[in-house]
Amino acid sequence: MNKFFITAHNCVTAADACGARLGTRFGRMDLSSQLALLAVESFAPHFESTPRDRVAIVLAARAGSLPTDVNFWEGRNAAGGLSPTIFTYTLPSAGIGEIAIRHRLTGPNLCFVGDSRDVLVEAKDFLRRNEADACVCVFVDVASPAFRKMIGCTEAAKATAALLQRNGPGLPANEFNLLSV
Amino acid sequence: MREPQVAIAGCGAICATGNGTETLLTALKNNTSCLCPNERFTRLRFQSNTVGTAPIDATGDDPAYKLASIALREAISRLCNRQSSIPPDRIGLILSTTKANIEALERLSDGRPCSAAASRHLQADMLAADLASEFGALGPVQNISNACVSGLVALMQGAKLIQRGAADAIFVVGADHLSGFVMGGFTALKAIDPQGCRPFDQDRRGLSPGEAGAAIVLVRRDLAPQSSITISGWGSSNDANHMTGPSRDGAGLAQAIHAAMSAARLQPEQIDYVNAHGTGTPYNDAMESTALRTIFGQTTPPISGIKGMIGHTLGAAGVIETIACVLAMQGKFLPGTTRLNNVAEGFPANLVKEPRTATRIDHILKLNTGFGGVNGALILSHE
Numbered sequence: 001m002n003k004f005f006i007t008a009h010n011c012v013t014a015a016d017a018c019g020a021r022l023g024t025r026f027g028r029m030d031l032s033s034q035l036a037l038l039a040v041e042s043f044a045p046h047f048e049s050t051p052r053d054r055v056a057i058v059l060a061a062r063a064g065s066l067p068t069d070v071n072f073w074e075g076r077n078a079a080g081g082l083s084p085t086i087f088t089y090t091l092p093s094a095g096i097g098e099i100a101i102r103h104r105l106t107g108p109n110l111c112f113v114g115d116s117r118d119v120l121v122e123a124k125d126f127l128r129r130n131e132a133d134a135c136v137c138v139f140v141d142v143a144s145p146a147f148r149k150m151i152g153c154t155e156a157a158k159a160t161a162a163l164l165q166r167n168g169p170g171l172p173a174n175e176f177n178l179l180s181v
Numbered sequence: 182m183r184e185p186q187v188a189i190a191g192c193g194a195i196c197a198t199g200n201g202t203e204t205l206l207t208a209l210k211n212n213t214s215c216l217c218p219n220e221r222f223t224r225l226r227f228q229s230n231t232v233g234t235a236p237i238d239a240t241g242d243d244p245a246y247k248l249a250s251i252a253l254r255e256a257i258s259r260l261c262n263r264q265s266s267i268p269p270d271r272i273g274l275i276l277s278t279t280k281a282n283i284e285a286l287e288r289l290s291d292g293r294p295c296s297a298a299a300s301r302h303l304q305a306d307m308l309a310a311d312l313a314s315e316f317g318a319l320g321p322v323q324n325i326s327n328a329c330v331s332g333l334v335a336l337m338q339g340a341k342l343i344q345r346g347a348a349d350a351i352f353v354v355g356a357d358h359l360s361g362f363v364m365g366g367f368t369a370l371k372a373i374d375p376q377g378c379r380p381f382d383q384d385r386r387g388l389s390p391g392e393a394g395a396a397i398v399l400v401r402r403d404l405a406p407q408s409s410i411t412i413s414g415w416g417s418s419n420d421a422n423h424m425t426g427p428s429r430d431g432a433g434l435a436q437a438i439h440a441a442m443s444a445a446r447l448q449p450e451q452i453d454y455v456n457a458h459g460t461g462t463p464y465n466d467a468m469e470s471t472a473l474r475t476i477f478g479q480t481t482p483p484i485s486g487i488k489g490m491i492g493h494t495l496g497a498a499g500v501i502e503t504i505a506c507v508l509a510m511q512g513k514f515l516p517g518t519t520r521l522n523n524v525a526e527g528f529p530a531n532l533v534k535e536p537r538t539a540t541r542i543d544h545i546l547k548l549n550t551g552f553g554g555v556n557g558a559l560i561l562s563h564e
Contacts, residue, residue: 053418053436064305064326069283073290073362087366088424088552091279092305092326097553100419106433108417108440109555110334111327113281114306118323125341131416131440 005170006162012038014157030068032142035159036095043163056107056132057096058123062141064092064113107132116178123164135164139178184344186402189410192504193255196393197233197491206508212517216377227364228373233391233492243299245282248394249356256396273320273348276309277335277355278496283362320348328551332499337415339399350400355500359392378461380486383525388460391492395501413562416440420554431472434556441558452482455546459486470528485533489520499549506545
């Protein structure tokens with residue numbers, strides 16, 4: 001049986017995103033993409049030892065892009081009309097694109113809407129099938145004020161991330177849960 | 182141990198050509214463009230109202246579910262007795278969508294009536310769960326939202342789940358519907374061709390949105406002795422370059438194609454036909470041409486794209502365009518590139534304008550690319 005390791009992990013909240021500046025475009029991103037990017041930032045040194053085309057990214061977004069969808073659609077009555085910038089982020093996979101651009105990761109991508117249960121399973125499968133040598137795993141849980149009001153939710157936004165690799169040192173992947181970060 | 186092969190056992194589709202794969206086949210053979218003005222989208226608010234409209238009740242509040250269920254019902258109806266008797270807990274479902282039932286957001290925002298089910302289906306995972314429940318798929322359920330590559334990634338996921346023994350059959354369903362939300366977004370990006378999309382044409386100016394439901398039933402090869410079409414390879418990649426524009430050098434797409442051909446153990450000269458993403462936007466078509474030259478050199482296989490026929494159906498695109506490839510393989514013909522008049526300078530000379538008979542069509546390469554820099558390549562093989 002293949003053994004894989006979690007060689008890095010991190011958790012960030014909306015408060016971390018408030019003061020953060022990762023590149024010139026950070027302020028234009030939606031909160032979900034900002035959190036995904038921030039959660040992965042500390043993994044950068046690990047990418048130096050792996051070919052960038054061999055690093056996969058698997059992301060799950062609990063609410064998909066709905067918080068951003070609500071923000072985008074609210075612009076329909078605004079003076080400037082709908083925002084092309086916000087439209088870019090009305091895809092649950094936008095965070096994957098931002099992570100890929102910042103770290104120049106050109107490996108395979110996979111994006112789910114909903115809970116995090118499939119993220120590590122599919123990340124391991126990328127490595128088992130030799131489609132990648134490392135996999136960035138991200139779970140984003142965001143609800144904007146307008147979206148929280150719509151669904152009656154009060155949870156704070158956060159993102160958790162883990163880096164799955166073939167070799168340690170690190171936590172054995174089968175003992176790891178993204179929700180426990 | 183060698184992993185089992187994965188075969189295509191049934192297909193279903195509803196799109197601008199009509200309800201049913203027969204309508205898609207007829208349009209493919211006749212190279213009919215089904216893009217036409219839709220009065221729901223006034224030209225005052227949008228760049229164009231020339232779109233690919235599917236024949237569903239436009240006043241309904243749950244079009245995504247309707248499109249998905251119509252297509253899946255047809256695909257299941259094509260299964261043989263042996264496949265129909267696969268235990269429900271060995272059947273999974275993967276939904277591919279970019280915006281799920283975004284109609285509900287528009288209704289809730291405007292204070293218009295919206296049923297509880299339609300509201301639930303704003304969430305792709307809820308839509309997938311309800312489809313799985315209605316169609317008796319008690320195995321693994323996933324939903325994929327990888328921009329316009331979602332459909333191909335869903336097919337890759339379906340094949341993986343079967344190969345690793347998580348299921349014996351997977352219903353792969355793609356669905357996205359036309360909405361003011363999507364029309365408004367592409368208008369804001371100035372990405373719509375006012376005259377209707379013209380993939381690979383020298384005068385191309387953008388895409389034409391479309392809507393579709395598309396379903397493919399994947400099964401373990403030994404459960405489909407009558408089926409001769411398998412998914413033999415796939416690859417995905419990211420340009421890591423730009424959120425909405427493709428990289429000019431096509432390196433990301435070429436990487437995905439290379440991975441797919443390696444997995445299928447095929448050489449470039451063994452690919453008989455390429456079904457392109459072909460949105461009709463200036464940069465996408467140019468990038469795709471560059472990537473194909475990287476892989477195939479100056480002698481590319483025949484290439485065409487069908488978005489001039491049905492529009493860009495977003496999360497459904499990879500599934501319905503793969504169905505077009507299945508129909509082409511079964512009927513031994515090459516689909517044309519609808520609405521292509523004059524091939525742009527420097528593009529592959531082997532672009533197929535009009536459908537024609539194929540003497541050999543054993544391996545098809547299907548491509549899609551999407552926002553966020555994602556690329557997908559899938560290979561269908563005929564035994």
